[in-house]
Amino acid sequence: MDGEISKFTIEEKLSCQSLTPQTTVNLLDSVDVFLFDCDGVIWKGDALIDGVSDTLDTLRAMGKKLVFVTNNSTKSRRQYAKKFHSLGISVSEDEIFSSSFAAAMYLKANDFPKEKKVYVIGEEGILEELELAGFTGVGGPEDGKKTAHLKPNSLFEHDKSVGAVVVGLDQYINFYKLQYGTLCIRENPGCLFIATNRDAVGHLTDLQEWPGAGCMVAAICGSTQKEPIVVGKPSTFLMEFLLQKFNIPTSRMCMVGDRLDTDILFGQNAGCRTLLVLSGVTNLSDLQDSSNHIRPEYYTSTLSDIISLFNNYQSSF
Amino acid sequence: MDGEISKFTIEEKLSCQSLTPQTTVNLLDSVDVFLFDCDGVIWKGDALIDGVSDTLDTLRAMGKKLVFVTNNSTKSRRQYAKKFHSLGISVSEDEIFSSSFAAAMYLKANDFPKEKKVYVIGEEGILEELELAGFTGVGGPEDGKKTAHLKPNSLFEHDKSVGAVVVGLDQYINFYKLQYGTLCIRENPGCLFIATNRDAVGHLTDLQEWPGAGCMVAAICGSTQKEPIVVGKPSTFLMEFLLQKFNIPTSRMCMVGDRLDTDILFGQNAGCRTLLVLSGVTNLSDLQDSSNHIRPEYYTSTLSDIISLFNNYQSSF
Known part of the structure; x- marks a missing residue:
């Protein structure tokens, strides 16, 4: 972007950076829980996005807690766990927070x-x-x-x-x-x-x-x-359940998603770190468009960049 | 309303009066074209509202032009004319302005x-x-x-x-x-x-x-x-056609309808006189509710009041 007129001010640029080996390491060091949107981050329709399986395994091996927060209400948590398994990923029902579950929990929380x-x-x-x-x-x-x-x-x-x-x-x-x-x-x-x-x-x-x-x-x-x-993203209703479950401050959580107006806004509303992946509905020009006022902390092409950038950093020593 | 706290200020009360024998005569004297909404004014579903047929006949006999302006797009003008005839009312296609017709006319006017x-x-x-x-x-x-x-x-x-x-x-x-x-x-x-x-x-x-x-x-x-x-009410798009057809200023037209946010607003947007009838979706408490900011010039129970109030006035001499 050097020499071009960027639509971002310098301050905004600083608040929305492409992930680098250094910032990846810093992010991994300072985050205990990763919250993932599914559609556009983990899969597209019924096709797994490249490198997702290994990335989730590596994050688990690093001791990170993983949570999947999806706005798609067509399935229950049980049905989502089944979908993960069918794609070769082991995820338990209680790691899944779907908006279908959120609707039921909202009624419960309000003594319906x-x-x-x-x-x-x-x-x-x-x-x-x-x-x-x-x-x-x-x-x-x-x-x-x-x-x-x-x-x-x-x-x-x-x-x-x-x-x-x-x-x-x-x-x-x-x-x-x-x-x-x-x-x-x-x-x-x-x-x-x-x-x-x-x-x-x-x-x-x-x-x-x-x-x-x-x-x-x-x-x-x-x-x-x-x-x-x-009750789904960007509402922070589900965050109460996550806080109860993990007892970890939201500042040590990172929301990873492909949508600015749901995922990134949800993360920001809840006080989480935020990472936009460009493997779903948002592309770089949407992000940088002057009409967009939602800036994630970081952005990168796809989820597996977290591991490749981390490995780049390790191998540079 | 005497003795009660009205939700209308005195000024607002003056700008929205129940039709009386005197105001009916004044209205009939100063209006050449009556624009009628259909649903809730002329009929409800497939049932004609009491007294409508005689009222339209009397208005025609007084030399008034009649126009039917409906937002219901499920029928064409031809199909509406057929519906009028089946209810025993003689209306010609070119007296009918439906939102289905408006959509086609919008495309024509914009050289689609x-x-x-x-x-x-x-x-x-x-x-x-x-x-x-x-x-x-x-x-x-x-x-x-x-x-x-x-x-x-x-x-x-x-x-x-x-x-x-x-x-x-x-x-x-x-x-x-x-x-x-x-x-x-x-x-x-x-x-x-x-x-x-x-x-x-x-x-x-x-x-x-x-x-x-x-x-x-x-x-x-x-x-x-x-x-x-x-293109339908409250947009004034159709008014251009009415003005071409009649060459009469909108101040000598009166929009009669049962809805505040479409009929009455349409009339007001176009500079017409306005009469709300309470035979459709709006009742007196909706009209007088503090959240309502759309005030017709007059209101009355049902369309045939125009004739009964006019007759009351005549018989008082």
Whole structure:
């Protein structure tokens, strides 16, 4: 960038550096827990990103705690552990914090009455986490094939005992679910509107992005004219669980992600160190664009750079 | 309201009066064109509101021009004329200004290239108006039964010649359409994002409200992070056509509607007189709520009050 007019000021440049052998060593020395986003960091769709497996092994061998924090609510923690295993990576359920789990934990933390129901616009993962937490989820995949019939003198009925609507990514979104969720939020007194997250798009397949939970959540905002409680990133709701689990200050945690507005903002909101990887939705020009005001502490191409840069440093002595 | 603490100040009260025999006569004297919203004013779902037919006949007999301005994009002007006739009211196509027509007219007014296509998230009305204006609409009802397959190494393809996405009320909304529209807006250079309107909900059936175009439009805002061009109310885009048609100043037009944020705002934005009827989505407490800042000039229960109040005035002499 020398000789060019950079869009970053000198101060901003200092606060967002490309990872080097020296800064990698410093980061590894000062961090005990690495929090990883999954999509765009660990995998893309169902394809593992190169070098991830070895990197995670090496970090574990160094004694680092690893945590996987994903906004994708389509799976439960159990289903995510299964996905990791199928990709040859050993991860335990309690190392995984998905937004589906966060939704269930939010209800638990707020003493949501067990006799009330939760209507789900989303997929299996949310329903499974609700059930594990002792709540009754309704809707979800089951309502994906239902049709709303617009008939004169006929009411579309909804369950008055629904006390919360949880909205996440839903490939089977339809008018039936939109009307059901809208009626619960508008007509059931005190009904909560919970969003797993608001990601605009996500790499649901390896080759391209698809509308994310932010699309379905916005639809319900549009019909109810209400704003949701967001439990996934960048909300720091999950951080309370991480702090309880590890008893380590957030300044000794590093959030690694591919998204500025969820991962990096989440890390910053929680007081963590932050590392952006360019293997997902954000590229260098997005990062350096003048419209972007979210600067990670460091950025690098891909997760495995941590190990190659560390090795470079070691071999220079 | 005497003796009670009103949420309106005296000034606001003066600017929003219940229609009386005297103000009705004054209004009728000073207005040449009545613009009517349909849903909640003329009908609810498929049921005509009491007294509407006689009221329209009387207004025509008084020499008033009548125009019907509806945000509901599911029908074309031709289909609306048919609906009026089926309810026993004689209305010609060119008295009807629907948001489906507005979308086609927006493209025409902006010299949208005929060789480009228009992707429709919406129903038959939009496609019919596009065709009548000489444009090629794709998507719409046809894509209501399609499924998006999320497969590895497989691309969801979209037509690169789509130059505009029109989003309106769509009872057959699905993930396929959301992905298609999102890809066109995000990836086709210069692709327009046009919303027929942003009504949160609408009386699609006589007994209850359903998510409106505002729900589908918000979904696409959520996935594209872009804001649409709105062609229906409260945008005054249609007013240009009305002015050309009648050559009457807007101060001699009166917008009659049941919604504050579309009908009354549209009337005010255009410089028309405004009359709110309480036969649709807005009730008196919504109107008088401190959070509401849109005040019509007059309000009354239902459209036929215009005639009964006028007759009361006549019989008092």
